[in-house]
Amino acid sequence: MIRIERRIDANPWWTAGTLVAALAAGMLASALIVATAGADPFEAFRTLFFGAFGSQKAVMTTLIKSTPLILTGLATVIAFRAQIWSIGQEGQVFAGAMAGYLGSQILAGLPPLLFFPGVILFGVAGGLLLGGACAILKTRFGVNEIVSTVMTNYLAIYLLSYLLAGGPWAEIGDGASYQQSVPLPAAEQLPLLFGTKLHIGVLLPFVAAICCAVMLDRTALGYEIKALGTNPVALGHKGTNIARTIIAVMCISGGLAALAGVIELYGVGHRLKADNLVGLGYAGIIVGMIGGLRPLGTVLAGLLFGGLASGAVSMRVVSDIPASLVPAMQGIILLFVLCASVMARYKIVRGTAS
Amino acid sequence: MSLLPSIKEPTPANARKAGTEETPLALRVEGLTKRFAGVTANDGVDFELEVGEIHCLFGENGAGKSTLSACIFGFCTPDAGQIVVRGQPVEMHSPRDAIKLGIGMVHQHFVLVPEFTVLENIIVGTQKSGWRLDDRAARQKLKSLCDAYGIEIDLDAYVWELAVGRQQWVEILKALYLDVQILILDEPTAVLTPDESARLFAIMRKMCANGMSIILITHKVAEVMQSNRVTVLRKGKAVATVQTKDTSPEELARLMVGREVSFSVNKSTVAPGDTVLEVSGLGARGYWNEAVLNQVSLSIARHEILGIAGVAGNGQKELFEVLSGVRWSREGTIRLNGEDVSRLTPRAMMDRGVGHIPDDRFREGLVGPFSIAENLILGWQRNAKYRSGLFLDRGKIAALSKTMMARYQIAARDDEVPVENLSGGNAQKVILAREFLHSSGLLLANQPTRGLDIGVIEYVYAQLLQKREEGFAILLASEELSDLFNLADRIAVMFKGEIVGVVDPKTATVEEVGMLMAGRRMEAGR
Ligand SMILES: Nc1ncnc2c1ncn2[C@@H]1O[C@H](COP(=O)(O)OP(=O)(O)OP(=O)(O)O)[C@@H](O)[C@H]1O
Ligand SMILES: [Mg+2]
Numbered sequence: 105m106i107r108i109e110r111r112i113d114a115n116p117w118w119t120a121g122t123l124v125a126a127l128a129a130g131m132l133a134s135a136l137i138v139a140t141a142g143a144d145p146f147e148a149f150r151t152l153f154f155g156a157f158g159s160q161k162a163v164m165t166t167l168i169k170s171t172p173l174i175l176t177g178l179a180t181v182i183a184f185r186a187q188i189w190s191i192g193q194e195g196q197v198f199a200g201a202m203a204g205y206l207g208s209q210i211l212a213g214l215p216p217l218l219f220f221p222g223v224i225l226f227g228v229a230g231g232l233l234l235g236g237a238c239a240i241l242k243t244r245f246g247v248n249e250i251v252s253t254v255m256t257n258y259l260a261i262y263l264l265s266y267l268l269a270g271g272p273w274a275e276i277g278d279g280a281s282y283q284q285s286v287p288l289p290a291a292e293q294l295p296l297l298f299g300t301k302l303h304i305g306v307l308l309p310f311v312a313a314i315c316c317a318v319m320l321d322r323t324a325l326g327y328e329i330k331a332l333g334t335n336p337v338a339l340g341h342k343g344t345n346i347a348r349t350i351i352a353v354m355c356i357s358g359g360l361a362a363l364a365g366v367i368e369l370y371g372v373g374h375r376l377k378a379d380n381l382v383g384l385g386y387a388g389i390i391v392g393m394i395g396g397l398r399p400l401g402t403v404l405a406g407l408l409f410g411g412l413a414s415g416a417v418s419m420r421v422v423s424d425i426p427a428s429l430v431p432a433m434q435g436i437i438l439l440f441v442l443c444a445s446v447m448a449r450y451k452i453v454r455g456t457a458s
Numbered sequence: 459m460s461l462l463p464s465i466k467e468p469t470p471a472n473a474r475k476a477g478t479e480e481t482p483l484a485l486r487v488e489g490l491t492k493r494f495a496g497v498t499a500n501d502g503v504d505f506e507l508e509v510g511e512i513h514c515l516f517g518e519n520g521a522g523k524s525t526l527s528a529c530i531f532g533f534c535t536p537d538a539g540q541i542v543v544r545g546q547p548v549e550m551h552s553p554r555d556a557i558k559l560g561i562g563m564v565h566q567h568f569v570l571v572p573e574f575t576v577l578e579n580i581i582v583g584t585q586k587s588g589w590r591l592d593d594r595a596a597r598q599k600l601k602s603l604c605d606a607y608g609i610e611i612d613l614d615a616y617v618w619e620l621a622v623g624r625q626q627w628v629e630i631l632k633a634l635y636l637d638v639q640i641l642i643l644d645e646p647t648a649v650l651t652p653d654e655s656a657r658l659f660a661i662m663r664k665m666c667a668n669g670m671s672i673i674l675i676t677h678k679v680a681e682v683m684q685s686n687r688v689t690v691l692r693k694g695k696a697v698a699t700v701q702t703k704d705t706s707p708e709e710l711a712r713l714m715v716g717r718e719v720s721f722s723v724n725k726s727t728v729a730p731g732d733t734v735l736e737v738s739g740l741g742a743r744g745y746w747n748e749a750v751l752n753q754v755s756l757s758i759a760r761h762e763i764l765g766i767a768g769v770a771g772n773g774q775k776e777l778f779e780v781l782s783g784v785r786w787s788r789e790g791t792i793r794l795n796g797e798d799v800s801r802l803t804p805r806a807m808m809d810r811g812v813g814h815i816p817d818d819r820f821r822e823g824l825v826g827p828f829s830i831a832e833n834l835i836l837g838w839q840r841n842a843k844y845r846s847g848l849f850l851d852r853g854k855i856a857a858l859s860k861t862m863m864a865r866y867q868i869a870a871r872d873d874e875v876p877v878e879n880l881s882g883g884n885a886q887k888v889i890l891a892r893e894f895l896h897s898s899g900l901l902l903a904n905q906p907t908r909g910l911d912i913g914v915i916e917y918v919y920a921q922l923l924q925k926r927e928e929g930f931a932i933l934l935a936s937e938e939l940s941d942l943f944n945l946a947d948r949i950a951v952m953f954k955g956e957i958v959g960v961v962d963p964k965t966a967t968v969e970e971v972g973m974l975m976a977g978r979r980m981e982a983g984r
Binding site (some may be wrong): 111318322323326327328330331334335337338339340341342343345 | 605782803804805807808809814816821822823824825826827828832838840845848849850853897962
């Protein structure tokens with residue numbers, strides 16, 4: 105007989121095994137959906153895979169697509185590890201892009217070595233302020249962070265909408281299309297890496313992930329974040345200022361999410377436009393969760409999701425399979441991975457029942 | 459079918475005769491071994507429980523008592539060995555299996571739902587009759603159980619309304635309600651007053667007379683001496699099983715730690731020095747704005763230990779919280795070495811050398827998933843001592859935890875073990891080590907010996923007295939009057955948030971203190 109029993113100590117192999125099994129099961133379930141839509145699942149996955157990792161060009165697209173996802177994923181990791189349920193990454197991406205764009209108007213004309221760090225700082229400050237505002241609402245007035253971050257998401261999204269629809273930043277001209285700014289001049293676009301199509305911003309998520317890992321693992325702030333997430337009472341009783349820690353967490357998380365917005369603006373979209381930003385923050389929550397709320401896991405999950413996104417593009421081009429399969433797949437994989445994280449706490453034993 | 463239990467009064471006829479051959483066994487454990495990653499918590503333990511006996515498990519912190527009872531209750535599956543219940547070998551995979559076999563357990567940490575009433579807590583999850591709660595039959599059965607055993611409890615009171623000690627009775631009532639035949643109690647008296655603990659023993663004896671068998675885990679020798687037999691565990695092995703009437707506290711202690719334990723305390727006579735802590739007219743309010751502290755005034759000098767006696771829930775916890783900066787007082791002032799510290803944060807108090815040992819160790823004193831090493835620096839993680847540059851200095855922290863684990867005999871595989879996996883007593887030692895290390899001048903110790911074995915208590919006593927000699931002022935609250943009489947220079951008794959009397963342990967009697975704890979004021983005033 106085979107039984108399922110609670111595990112007393114975690115086994116990393118088992119944990120990894122459940123994760124792989126979850127990914128496989130997620131694929132299988134997605135295949136079923138493809139089949140019910142009347143398409144050939146085999147074909148669909150082949151296109152998806154080649155579109156994601158099949159060629160040099162595909163890998164580059166994957167890297168570019170995963171860049172903002174890893175950053176918003178890291179934003180999720182920092183907040184959720186402290187058990188602060190911020191879902192403001194979406195709004196913070198928008199805030200980052202807007203503040204970054206504002207930066208370009210102020211810093212225009214500076215040499216690139218000053219201009220790019222400058223606008224990135226502007227952008228990061230935008231998300232940091234938005235996150236920090238929610239933190240202050242939470243610590244000063246006891247406003248639940250879920251509520252406040254959802255509200256600031258709307259705030260940021262509609263502010264951009266206002267600025268671009270006939271507002272001060274709208275592109276005006278004969279063939280005026282609504283809801284976007286004028287394109288950035290070539291000098292204000294992020295430079296490309298050694299003659300490839302990759303903008304130098306793709307390095308940032310990796311640097312950020314290493315910084316986050318080191319911060320969580322090796323610094324007093326990381327110690328406080330983890331303690332806040334597991335026993336805030338003991339942390340506070342032993343003299344750590346809880347409010348200050350919460351504010352630090354939400355500022356860092358907001359800054360990371362905003363970084364995704366600026367990089368997207370200066371590296372990919374080259375103009376301010378909601379379409380380029382929408383969904384990056386929410387996807388980051390999934391990426392962070394699938395990454396097990398660990399920075400390095402988040403990099404892997406971000407690459408996976410970036411791959412799915414880039415594969416979706418080629419699927420749309422070469423086959424008639426709806427690209428909307430991809431968001432469905434992302435959701436399905438998340439569900440399975442969440443189940444796996446529960447499974448990881450159990451073990452399967454062979455034995456006789458009483 | 460009648461739900462009314464038939465309860466026989468204890469009579470000599472059905473009372474257990476110790477040592478007779480024909481006494482049937484309620485439970486037998488053979489060669490039980492249980493390992494956790496790297497630790498052998500139980501190592502080939504043999505154990506027998508006769509019908510109608512109170513059998514104590516006695517042993518050092520981390521000896522494996524809780525693990526053994528967890529195996530008997532189906533929480534853990536043993537790696538090797540056999541559990542035999544009433545002659546039948548059984549294999550249990552969850553507490554549900556154990557309950558089916560008539561095994562019940564009262565945990566050291568309660569598992570009651572505070573928002574439910576006593577009745578609801580008892581019947582929820584035990585109903586066999588589908589999902590509609592029919593409480594009439596249950597109420598009847600519980601009423602008659604209460605009457606038969608003399609348990610006074612309001613079945614419709616919410617659990618959050620009950621004092622911690624009372625919650626214990628709910629757990630016991632639940633076991634009775636489930637018609638448990640083997641009851642395991644893991645340190646049940648840690649939160650009981652001496653009076654309540656005496657009542658508990660009376661009830662346990664009645665339960666045994668009715669054919670139940672009880673496994674009792676306790677560190678209190680006085681309670682061990684009221685059992686029928688004792689099995690001593692040392693480092694996971696059962697080293698001896700003795701008839702209680704043939705043994706003595708000294709022998710038990712020797713069996714337990716493998717050396718002589720001195721029960722006497724050598725207290726030097728140092729004269730108190732300058733006043734360190736001066737509290738006057740302190741008042742504080744609770745969650746419902748009720749007064750939890752009222753006009754509390756006290757002072758402690760260098761080289762002095764002020765004991766706080768009192769039944770749990772009479773304001774001791776709040777007093778410690780106010781003094782450590784966790785809770786703010788409404789009225790009154792606190793002076794530390796002459797400085798007004800009434801409005802300081804815990805951080806500021808810690809920086810002034812105030813150490814605090816909280817009574818709820820896992821909630822207030824430790825971060826469960828953190829390692830021993832990390833918990834040793836909790837609150838001091840930003841201190842330059844433990845940093846190199848921007849980063850935590852792991853080498854230094856590891857060295858510190860090595861020293862502390864050796865000095866306090868913290869039993870664990872290594873310093874990376876999460877403290878939530880430590881045995882109760884060993885977790886307490888981590889807090890003691892941290893607070894002794896980082897404080898200077900004033901030590902606030904609330905129930906520091908709770909859950910510790912006598913070997914460690916001996917060590918903690920020595921430490922407290924040494925700190926006293928070094929010039930510390932120590933505020934020591936304990937439900938163990940023996941702690942206070944052994945250590946304190948003065949004993950203040952708290953009742954309903956007030957200090958109702960201060961006595962000199964050299965001249966006062968335990969009875970006098972007991973009277974004050976029950977709320978009788980001293981006629982002569984303070
Ligand atoms: N879940 C676990 N994972 C790893 N080790 C464990 C776990 N539970 C217990 N241990 C270890 O097993 C040993 C025995 O622990 P146990 O809790 O049985 O001791 P105990 O006799 O009840 O002690 P105490 O008197 O302090 O409560 C200890 O060394 C403890 O660290
Ligand atoms: Mg124990």
